[in-house]
Amino acid sequence: MKKYHVVVVGGGFSGCAAAIATARQGLSVLLIEKTNALGGAANTALVNPFMPYRTEIDGQKVDLSRGIFKEITDELEKMGGFFENKTAKETSVFNEEYIKLILNRMVLQAGAEILFHAYLTGVHKQGEKIRSITISARPESFDVEADYYIDATGNADLAYFSGCPYHLGRPNDQLCQPMTLCFRIGNVDMKKYEKEKPEITPLYQKLQKEGKIKNIREDVLIFRNVATNVLHFNSTRIVKRNPVDVFDVTQAEIEAREQVFELYYFLRDHFEAFKSAELLFTAAEIGIRESRMIDGKYLLTQEDLVACTKFEDSIALGNYDIDIHNPEGSGTSHYYFKNGEYYSIPYRCLVPNNAENLLVTGRCISATHEAQASLRIIPIVCCLGEAAGNAAAVAFQQSVPVEKADIKKIQQLLIDNGAAI
Numbered sequence: 001m002k003k004y005h006v007v008v009v010g011g012g013f014s015g016c017a018a019a020i021a022t023a024r025q026g027l028s029v030l031l032i033e034k035t036n037a038l039g040g041a042a043n044t045a046l047v048n049p050f051m052p053y054r055t056e057i058d059g060q061k062v063d064l065s066r067g068i069f070k071e072i073t074d075e076l077e078k079m080g081g082f083f084e085n086k087t088a089k090e091t092s093v094f095n096e097e098y099i100k101l102i103l104n105r106m107v108l109q110a111g112a113e114i115l116f117h118a119y120l121t122g123v124h125k126q127g128e129k130i131r132s133i134t135i136s137a138r139p140e141s142f143d144v145e146a147d148y149y150i151d152a153t154g155n156a157d158l159a160y161f162s163g164c165p166y167h168l169g170r171p172n173d174q175l176c177q178p179m180t181l182c183f184r185i186g187n188v189d190m191k192k193y194e195k196e197k198p199e200i201t202p203l204y205q206k207l208q209k210e211g212k213i214k215n216i217r218e219d220v221l222i223f224r225n226v227a228t229n230v231l232h233f234n235s236t237r238i239v240k241r242n243p244v245d246v247f248d249v250t251q252a253e254i255e256a257r258e259q260v261f262e263l264y265y266f267l268r269d270h271f272e273a274f275k276s277a278e279l280l281f282t283a284a285e286i287g288i289r290e291s292r293m294i295d296g297k298y299l300l301t302q303e304d305l306v307a308c309t310k311f312e313d314s315i316a317l318g319n320y321d322i323d324i325h326n327p328e329g330s331g332t333s334h335y336y337f338k339n340g341e342y343y344s345i346p347y348r349c350l351v352p353n354n355a356e357n358l359l360v361t362g363r364c365i366s367a368t369h370e371a372q373a374s375l376r377i378i379p380i381v382c383c384l385g386e387a388a389g390n391a392a393a394v395a396f397q398q399s400v401p402v403e404k405a406d407i408k409k410i411q412q413l414l415i416d417n418g419a420a421i
């Protein structure tokens with residue numbers, strides 16, 4: 001059986017940052033990913049752009065997500081992978097192909113090993129300790145052993161297999177935020193689009209009222225893209241489906257695909273800008289905003305965020321709005337942080353119960369439905385991953401359960417790499 005100091009499962013921004021941070025501390029690391037590339041939802045679900053992560057403190061613009069995230073965005077900038085016609089709102093539209101390459105290079109340069117096409121399907125525990133995990137890969141399954149594990153699967157698969165307590169969605173009905181299949185349309189006449197843009201949602205809403213549009217989302221959410229004459233759509237909406245039940249997710253994929261064509265035909269049939277437009281592609285997987293979240297050593301709440309709580313064991317910061325797409329139907333609610341306001345995320349949210357050598361990072365950390373609605377964005381989950389990676393390294397060096405890892409040491413490693421905590 002292959003053995004590593006740390007195994008990270010899930011190659012999204014969070015898992016990559018975790019693998020990079022741990023490997024930089026000289027530990028042997030295996031990063032396991034079920035697809036063929038790194039980037040997670042930015043790759044498989046076509047999630048784009050990076051949501052905002054800046055504020056203003058004492059008249060100075062401050063990035064709240066830095067460290068490895070900044071290294072990635074610096075590299076993107078250098079390679080020309082950002083949207084070139086930068087406007088204040090759209091500086092963070094990026095080319096996901098560059099991301100996949102950058103992450104490969106950064107993970108390998110840090111000294112970690114990558115394993116693609118490998119699916120975590122089981123955990124072997126002895127008491128509170130995970131001994132090994134089972135990986136399913138074509139054509140067979142095998143076990144891998146590590147001293148510490150990091151769950152960066154988004155759905156908390158590793159924590160779930162380890163018997164760690166978790167919750168799903170809202171406490172009263174377990175409904176999660178909607179799932180969305182993102183897609184791109186090309187050959188758009190951009191000049192006409194700029195003129196017609198204000199008419200799109202009103203007409204969509206009118207047709208929705210008349211029963212001619214079935215999609216329950218309240219508006220048409222469109223973003224620019226790095227490519228000329230291409231628009232990105234984050235506008236399908238599937239509600240009341242369980243994102244960790246494969247039968248439900250299959251139904252979600254089927255319903256969302258109908259919505260993609262409904263939107264495409266709507267635009268093509270009613271707007272000059274889309275007369276010669278072509279549906280280019282849909283995401284490889286429907287995007288899951290929210291699913292399992294662990295019940296860890298601390299449960300981060302909306303109250304903590306709104307109070308801009310600064311925790312002693314802070315490992316990341318955030319100020320993205322509490323952005324809740326209605327889990328039942330139409331509408332999206334927002335709580336916006338004022339300029340200069342931000343909250344912190346405590347290390348304890350990454351520490352699960354019932355498994356002493358496991359850390360959980362990314363959108364599945366210990367948080368309520370509302371708190372997760374803010375911290376789930378790519379810049380923040382990347383910072384959480386860097387913290388989880390450093391924490392695993394510190395726990396390994398000290399030979400202690402992750403809960404007992406020296407938080408001052410973890411924070412120092414983060415600060416040394418430019419992170420904001």
Ligand SMILES: Cc1cc2nc3c(=O)[nH]c(=O)nc-3n(C[C@H](O)[C@H](O)[C@H](O)COP(=O)(O)OP(=O)(O)OC[C@H]3O[C@@H](n4cnc5c(N)ncnc54)[C@H](O)[C@@H]3O)c2cc1C
Pocket residue numbers: 009010011012013014015032033034035039040041042044045047048049050051118119120121152153154155157179180181182234286287288289361362363364376377378379381
């Ligand atoms: C539709 C949608 C729109 C969004 N819009 C934005 C936006 O505009 N901007 C923004 O910043 N954020 C946005 N978000 C949020 C953001 O994309 C995610 O919350 C974030 O990417 C989560 O990162 P992660 O690393 O925690 O998980 P993921 O990115 O989901 O990465 C998890 C990785 O683990 C792998 N994996 C999962 N299970 C297994 C397993 N069992 N074995 C092996 N590998 C496994 C997956 O293939 C994946 O690569 C959006 C999310 C969605 C769904």
